[in-house]
Amino acid sequence: MAEKLEDLNLPNAVVTRIVREALPDGVTVAKEARAAVAKAASIFILYLTSSANIIAKKSNRKTVSGQDVIQAMEDIEFDQFIAPLQEALENFKKNQKEKKDASTKKKQQKKDEDDSGEIHEDE
Incomplete structure (x- = not known):
């Protein structure tokens, strides 16, 4: 488990690269917007992981599989992904x-x- 809340954040370089790839050339993103995207992504990942873990536990497994994550995406109503x-x-x-x-x-x-x-x- 993470010792500090900051340990759960995604690396800034990774978030910056993902944001840049998602936007057209020439668009800049403010530092606070990158921080907000990073925080939202971290929260989403924690929520998705928790949902996938519940699915694995229901199947009496300790290991979360890719299929558990896909099922969790459906459970949290992110079907389009x-x-x-x-x-x-x-x-x-x-x-x-x-x-x-x-x-x-x-x-x-x-x-x-x-x-x-x-x-x-x-x-």
Whole structure:
């Protein structure tokens, strides 16, 4: 758990980047507006996490899953964000699988190289 309330805030650089990407070029955002967006985002994340945690607990689980978050989005009536969230979750899973497959392949290649370079005593 966070020791101070400030520990729950999102990093300012991240909030600034997200706000800039969401707005057209040439639009500036006041410091207090960025602070308000950061606070609102933090509160939303806490609320969503709490809702997802309730869903996980109802299923007798301690780990919140991506599906719990999607269900929580529906429960808190943010239905319009479910499709993009599902797409992002699928992309994340795909990227994780590709990384794992690449790592496994690299380990196998290294093992094959090591095996082919060994000198066997019976030779």
